[in-house]
Amino acid sequence: MLTIGKLSQASGVKVPTIRYYEEIGLLPEAERSAGNQRLYGRKAQERLTFIRHARELGFPLDAIRDLLSLSDRPDQSCAAADAIASAQLAAVEARIARLTALKAELERMLIQCAGGVIADCRVIEVLGDHAKCCADHAPSGHLIEVAG
Amino acid sequence: MLTIGKLSQASGVKVPTIRYYEEIGLLPEAERSAGNQRLYGRKAQERLTFIRHARELGFPLDAIRDLLSLSDRPDQSCAAADAIASAQLAAVEARIARLTALKAELERMLIQCAGGVIADCRVIEVLGDHAKCCADHAPSGHLIEVAG
DNA sequence: TCTTGCTCCTCTAGTTGCTAGAGAGATTAA
């Protein structure tokens, strides 16, 4: 049986994050020691590893919840898991496409910025005037990809 | 003079978002009508357009704040704006690289999932067992890119 | 003039996926 700190080391998931996962029901409530400290066995460790890998692959927690409930019923068809992974793949591809367009536009801005003065700065100018940028940005609700 | 709704239409930024920008000081406090409604002139509209473009290019609000304060002093060197844009470009490139790796791994998972039963499902298996996936994921604090 | 229907106001709270900190108790090594 591991305490939460050991589990954290073993899994690469931080202690508060483990507690958070328990709180939102991704992990079952842990057993407790006599002194009320959480204790984890091998099953919990595997489940946490599963969650970490899925997070690393960009799956949102809701999708992971679904995948976990699927993996609890190993006799069922793989189709649902496949669908979740496919959706994630499509999302990743869309983000790559979007970011690639952003990259091109940033590069264009920067190349034209010849190191002068703000008044002539392409960066400022392009941001201030839509006519000076090339890509068409659909006016979407959620605009962006922000650095993490 | 535009009311907030017209400004929203003109700029493509939602009404509550405009108020939010004012609250956090990205936009100056708007003039008010006799009935306490916000009124905007051309300057505010330009500033908001600037913000929207920058957001679309993925600049975080803090960087936009810096860019705006730069653009208020047009005699200064362009170097600071250039640095901000370069940092953003680097961030975008890093995210593309990361996402491209994720994409490859997701594709590998999916190709091997032959439409069987959960027990044999590659998706579940790979997520549950790190030995079955190829890329080395450094155990980083902030793990992921999550779909927006 | 009144009413209808839209906009606008402020305020609070929720989203996602955590992270940070306070103040107190548990456990372990010297």
Next chain:
DNA sequence: TTAATCTCTCTAGCAACTAGAGGAGCAAGA
């Protein structure tokens, strides 16, 4: 025993908004 290092619960905070309540402003038609 005592000190150091966990661990506990709780609250609050991060980005960048979004949603909703409850009330007021305003333009146009009957």
